Amino acid sequence: MENIGKTFPGVKALDDVGIELYGGEVLGLVGENGAGKSTLMNVLNGIVQPDEGKIYVDGEEKEFSSLIEAQNSGIAYIQQELNLIDELSVQENLFLGKEPLTPFRTIKFRELFKKTQEVLKSLGLNISPREKAGNLSLAKKQMVEIAKALLFDAKIIVMDEPTSSLTDEEINVLYKLICRMREEGKGIIYISHRMEEIFSFTDRISVLRNGACVGSKSTKEIDHDGLVRMMAGRDVEERFFKEETQTGPVLLELDSIHGQGKVEDVSIQLRKGEILGIGGLMGSGRTELLETIFGIFPPREGRLTLDGKPFKPTSPYQAMDQGIAYIPEDRESKGLFLDFSILANVSLTRMEKDKSLYNEANHRISIDRVSEKLGIVAPGLDSRVENLSGGNRQKVILARWIHAGMKVLLVNEPTRGIDVGTKTEIYKLLYDLNKQGVGIIVVSSELTELLMISDRIVTLYEGQLSGEFSRKEANKEVVLQAMTGKKEMVTGTG
Amino acid sequence: MEHINRKALDVFRQNREIISLYFVVLAIVILGMVFFPAFRGRQNLINLMNQIVPIGFVALGQTYVILTTGIDLSVGSVMSLTTVLAATRMNGGDFQSVIITLLLVFAAAIVVGGFNGLMIARLRLEPLIVTLATGSIVGGIALFLLPHPGGYVPYPFTQLWSQTVFNFVPMGFLYLLIIIALSYFLLRNTRFGRWVYATGGNERKARNTGLKVDLVKVKVYITCSLFASFSGLALASRMHSGDPLSGNPFTLFSVAAVLVGGTTFSGGRGGILNTVAGIFILSLLRIFLNIAGVSPYFQNLLTGLIIIAAVLYSSYSKGSLKGGVS
Numbered sequence: 001m002e003n004i005g006k007t008f009p010g011v012k013a014l015d016d017v018g019i020e021l022y023g024g025e026v027l028g029l030v031g032e033n034g035a036g037k038s039t040l041m042n043v044l045n046g047i048v049q050p051d052e053g054k055i056y057v058d059g060e061e062k063e064f065s066s067l068i069e070a071q072n073s074g075i076a077y078i079q080q081e082l083n084l085i086d087e088l089s090v091q092e093n094l095f096l097g098k099e100p101l102t103p104f105r106t107i108k109f110r111e112l113f114k115k116t117q118e119v120l121k122s123l124g125l126n127i128s129p130r131e132k133a134g135n136l137s138l139a140k141k142q143m144v145e146i147a148k149a150l151l152f153d154a155k156i157i158v159m160d161e162p163t164s165s166l167t168d169e170e171i172n173v174l175y176k177l178i179c180r181m182r183e184e185g186k187g188i189i190y191i192s193h194r195m196e197e198i199f200s201f202t203d204r205i206s207v208l209r210n211g212a213c214v215g216s217k218s219t220k221e222i223d224h225d226g227l228v229r230m231m232a233g234r235d236v237e238e239r240f241f242k243e244e245t246q247t248g249p250v251l252l253e254l255d256s257i258h259g260q261g262k263v264e265d266v267s268i269q270l271r272k273g274e275i276l277g278i279g280g281l282m283g284s285g286r287t288e289l290l291e292t293i294f295g296i297f298p299p300r301e302g303r304l305t306l307d308g309k310p311f312k313p314t315s316p317y318q319a320m321d322q323g324i325a326y327i328p329e330d331r332e333s334k335g336l337f338l339d340f341s342i343l344a345n346v347s348l349t350r351m352e353k354d355k356s357l358y359n360e361a362n363h364r365i366s367i368d369r370v371s372e373k374l375g376i377v378a379p380g381l382d383s384r385v386e387n388l389s390g391g392n393r394q395k396v397i398l399a400r401w402i403h404a405g406m407k408v409l410l411v412n413e414p415t416r417g418i419d420v421g422t423k424t425e426i427y428k429l430l431y432d433l434n435k436q437g438v439g440i441i442v443v444s445s446e447l448t449e450l451l452m453i454s455d456r457i458v459t460l461y462e463g464q465l466s467g468e469f470s471r472k473e474a475n476k477e478v479v480l481q482a483m484t485g486k487k488e489m490v491t492g493t494g
Numbered sequence: 495m496e497h498i499n500r501k502a503l504d505v506f507r508q509n510r511e512i513i514s515l516y517f518v519v520l521a522i523v524i525l526g527m528v529f530f531p532a533f534r535g536r537q538n539l540i541n542l543m544n545q546i547v548p549i550g551f552v553a554l555g556q557t558y559v560i561l562t563t564g565i566d567l568s569v570g571s572v573m574s575l576t577t578v579l580a581a582t583r584m585n586g587g588d589f590q591s592v593i594i595t596l597l598l599v600f601a602a603a604i605v606v607g608g609f610n611g612l613m614i615a616r617l618r619l620e621p622l623i624v625t626l627a628t629g630s631i632v633g634g635i636a637l638f639l640l641p642h643p644g645g646y647v648p649y650p651f652t653q654l655w656s657q658t659v660f661n662f663v664p665m666g667f668l669y670l671l672i673i674i675a676l677s678y679f680l681l682r683n684t685r686f687g688r689w690v691y692a693t694g695g696n697e698r699k700a701r702n703t704g705l706k707v708d709l710v711k712v713k714v715y716i717t718c719s720l721f722a723s724f725s726g727l728a729l730a731s732r733m734h735s736g737d738p739l740s741g742n743p744f745t746l747f748s749v750a751a752v753l754v755g756g757t758t759f760s761g762g763r764g765g766i767l768n769t770v771a772g773i774f775i776l777s778l779l780r781i782f783l784n785i786a787g788v789s790p791y792f793q794n795l796l797t798g799l800i801i802i803a804a805v806l807y808s809s810y811s812k813g814s815l816k817g818g819v820s
Contacts, residue, residue, distance in 0.1 A: 087762035
C-alpha cells in the first residue's frame with residue numbers, strides 16, 4: 001500500500017500511509033485507538049475507498065470497490081465482528097456464495113460436508129460441519145473464518161484483534177495456525193493491542209500514529225518501551241493532567257450493586273468535584289455499570305444514594321430527573337439524532353424537565369451561550385449534527401446535559417474517534433464541570449487517558465471490583481494488572 | 495446401532511422446535527375429534543382440506559418474504575384481482591380462454607411481485623410501505639374491473655380444484671402438497687434457498703460475502719405474488735365467481751400463519767414446515783370456532799390474539815427482548 005490518504009468529514013483519518021507485506025511473514029500493525037489501523041485495513045479490503053494512494057498485490061495495481069473484489073484478489077479479512085451468519089450451518093457459511101452445484105442447480109451437500117470436514121480436520125478443530133454457526137463459541141467462529149480463508153486460498157490474511165475474547169488456550173491454537181500459514185508462504189497482517197502477542201507472533205511491526213505511519217521495524221530490533229514510545233509519539237504531555245482538586249462530600253454512593261449482566265457486588269463512592277475513572281477490559285461490565293446507574297437496566301440488588309437521599313433509578317427518564325447525565329460510548333447510535341439540528345439535539349432533555357410548552361427562542365439564546373463556551377465548531381445551531389466531526393458531536397451531547405443541568409455525569413469513552421486536538425478540549429471541559437461541583441465517572445479503554453484525567457481509579461474485572469487506586473498509587477502497570485484479574489499479565493495501552 | 499441412535503437424537507435435537515409444533519397440531523386435531531363429533535366425518539376432513547387450500551399458498555409465499563426480514567401486504571389484493579380476472583375472462587370455460595386467463599393472472603402476479611422486489615431491493619424502500627401501496631393499487635384495479643362481486647368462473651375450471659382423488663383428497667389440496675414439497679426442497683437444497691436464509695440472517699454480512707442479495711429479494715417477492723395468485727384461483731373456483739374484496743382478509747391470515755409457525759420477523763429462522771404447521775393451527779382453530787357456532791366477528795378478534803400470543807412466545811423464547819451489551 002502506498003501513500004494512502006483518507007479524509008472523513010472533519011477528521012483526516014489517514015495521511016500518506018505506506019505499508020508493505022511480504023509472503024511468509026507476519027506483520028504486526030499497532031497504534032493507539034484512533035490511530036487509523038481499522039481505516040487502513042478497510043481501505044485494503046475495499047470497504048472504504050481511499051482519496052489518494054495505490055494498492056499493489058503481487059506487484060499488480062489494484063482498486064477494490066467492495067469487500068468481495070478484495071476477496072477475489074486473495075485477501076481475507078477477519079474482522080472483530082465476524083462475518084458468519086448464525087442461522088446457517090458451518091459448512092454453508094464456509095461455502096456461502098461459492099456453493100458447489102449439481103447440474104440441477106441444487107447444492108452438493110455431500111461435497112460440502114466432505115470438504116468442510118477436511119479443512120476443519122486439517123486445522124485440528126473439533127467442529128461438526130452441520131452445526132449452526134450461531135451455536136459456536138466466539139473462538140470457534142474465529143477458527144471457522146480462518147478455515148474459510150484457507151479454503152479459498154487467500155494469500156493475505158488480515159486479523160483485527162483476533163484474541164480480544166479468547167482464552168489463553170485458544171490463543172495458543174491460533175498461534176499455531178498463524179505459524180502454519182506463515183510457513184505456507186501467506187502474508188498475515190496482525191492487529192492487536194496486546195504487546196505480548198505482537199512480540200511473540202510477528203516478524204515485523206508497523207506503527208501508526210494519528211493517521212500516519214511512523215515507521216516499520218523488525219520485531220527483533222525493537223523492545224516494548226521503544227514500541228510504546230513510537231505509538232505514543234512522546235511521553236504523555238503533563239499539561240493536560242488534571243490538577244489536584246479539593247473534592248467535596250460524597251455525592252453518589254453505590255452499595256453492593258448487582259446490575260445488568262455480570263455486574264456484581266459493586267460498591268463505590270463518588271465525591272463532589274471528583275473524576276472517578278473506571279478501568280476494565282471489554283466485557284468487564286464497565287458499560288453495564290454506567291447503564292445501571294442511569295436506569296437503563298435498573299439494579300437487581302443493592303442501594304444507591306444520591307446527595308444523601310436514597311436513589312432508585314428505574315428508567316433513564318427518572319435518573320435524568322434526579323440529575324444524572326450519561327454520555328454513551330456509541331454516541332452516534334445511542335446518543336444523538338444525527339439528522340436533527342444542534343438546537344434540536346441539545347434542547348431535548350431540557351424540554352422534558354421544563355414540563356412546559358417548547359419556546360424555541362428561549363432555548364436558542366441559552367444554547368447559543370453553551371455552544372460558544374464549549375467551542376462547538378459549526379455554521380450555526382441549525383446545522384445537522386450529521387455534518388459535524390466526532391469531537392463536535394461529543395460537545396453537542398455535553399451541551400445537552402449542561403443545558404439541562406446535572407449533578408453527576410457518566411461518560412463512556414469520552415474521546416473515542418476524536419482527534420488529539422479536540423481530546424484536550426474535552427478534558428478541559430470535564431475539568432471545568434468538575435470545578436462547578438459536578439461529580440464525573442469516566443469509563444475509558446485508553447489507559448493513558450484514564451490515568452491522566454482521573455482523581456481516583458477503580459477497576460472492574462468480570463463484573464466485580466478488582467482494585468482501587470488514588471492518583472499517586474496509579475500507574476499503567478498496577479491498573480492493568482487489576483483490570484486483567486490475576487490470570488493474565490498483559491502490558492500495553494489496551 | 496449406537497451410531498444410528500445418536501444420529502436420530504441429533505435429528506431430534508436440531509428439529510425440536512418443528513417436532514413440538516406438530517405435536518401441537520396433533521393435539522388440536524385430537525381435541526377437536528374428542529369435543530366436536532361433527533369434525534370426525536369424512537366430509538368434514540374434505541372441508542378442512544378445502545379451507546386450507548386458499549390460505550395455504552399465500553402463507554407459503556409470505557414465508558419466503560418474511561424469511562428475508564420483509565413483509566408483503568399486497569397479497570390480499572393480488573388474490574382479489576385474480577378472482578376478478580378468473581370470473582371475467584374465462585368465458586364459457588373453453589380451453590383457450592382458460593389458458594389465456596391463467597397466463598394473464600400469472601403475468602399480473604409477476605409484475606406486482608417484481609415491482610415490489612425492485613422497489614425494495616434497488617431503491618431500498620421499506621417493504622411495509624411499498625407493498626401497502628402496491629396492494630392499494632392492485633386492489634383499485636380489481637375494483638375498477640369488477641366493482642361488485644359477480645362474474646362467473648366456469649365449471650370445467652372449478653372442477654380442476656374441487657374434484658377429489660380417491661374420493662377423498664381434493665385436487666386443490668394436492669396442488670398445495672406439491673407446492674409445499676417444492677418449496678421445502680427449494681429452501682433447503684438450492685443455492686437460492688440458502689441465500690434467502692443468509693439474507694434474512696444478516697443482510698450486511700450476506701452482501702459482504704458476495705451474495706446477490708438484491709436478486710434474492712426480487713425473486714422472493716415474485717414468488718410470494720405468484721403463490722398469492724394460486725390462492726386467488728383456489729378462492730375463485732370455490733366461490734364460482736369473482737369478488738374485488740375477497741382477498742383482503744388473507745393478507746393478515748398469511749402473516750399470522752407464518753408467525754404462528756414460529757418464523758420471525760428478525761429473519762433467517764423458521765421455514766416451510768413451520769408455516770405448514772401454522773396454517774393447520776390457524777385453520778383448525780377457525781373451523782372449531784365455526785362448528786362451535788362462534789360469530790365470525792369474534793373469530794377475527796381471536797385471530798388477532800393468537801398472533802400476539804405467537805409473537806410474544808417466539809420473542810421471549812429466543813431471548814430477543816434482552817438488552818444490548820457493550
